[in-house]
Amino acid sequence: MPAVLLSSRPVAGALMGAGDVIAQQLVEQRGLHGHHSQRTLKMTAIGFCFVGPIVGGWYRILDRLIPGATKAVAVKKMMLDQGAFAPCFLGCFLAITGVVNGLSVEQNWAKIQQDYVDALLTNYCAGRRAVCCHCLELLPVLESKPALRGEPCSRCPHPPPLGAQPGSMCGAGAPCGPPRGCYGSDDPVGL
Secondary structure (H helix, E strand, O other): OOHHHHHHHHHHHHHHHHHHHHHHHHHOOOOOOOOOHHHHHHHHHHHHHHHHHHHHHHHHHHHHHOOOOOHHHHHHHHHHHHHHHHHHHHHHHHHHHHHHOOOOHHHHHHHHHHHHHHHHHHHHHHOOOOOOHHHOOOHHHHOOOOOOOOOOOOOOOOOOOOOOOOOOEOOOOOEOOOOOOOOOOOOOOOO
16 A cells, blocks of 8 residues: 555544544633544544545545646646546535444435535635635434424524525625525434
8 A cells, every 4th residue: 555545544534533623622612521532533544545546546646637836737636626526526425424423324315415516616706705604504414313303503603694695694794595504413423
């Protein structure tokens, strides 16, 4: 196994595990007694076994397909990454997460159909501008029960104004997503 592949595994596993700890402690404010260790272990395992090897391999392929370090090369790589790789990777990530959560094939397929488009659009939009909680409806995308239950998220400090339309501004001055608000559950990542 190549050394580069071996180094991407622990990094991805550690980053995904750390990200889950941050999500549980800072975003969800679970505290140490409410921390879901199993969820953190699952995220770490997904990072180590899936994300690290796949993303690391993809970047090596991308470097071979489009060599160089100019701004134009960076834009080409980004376009190929976001246009070709991200949609495929996201579908696989959602499927693997469903398997890890013990979903049946039918439940997993329904979950992917429910979350895929919103997750992909969030992927494309989240890095381009400031986004507050209610604009990121996909925080619950990894949970094994229905993610969007139609009730406001109790943790969102900036709820959308009543009757908010896509493109309007929330209390934090960030663009609003769909007028539904945050609509997460109390366990947004519920692995």
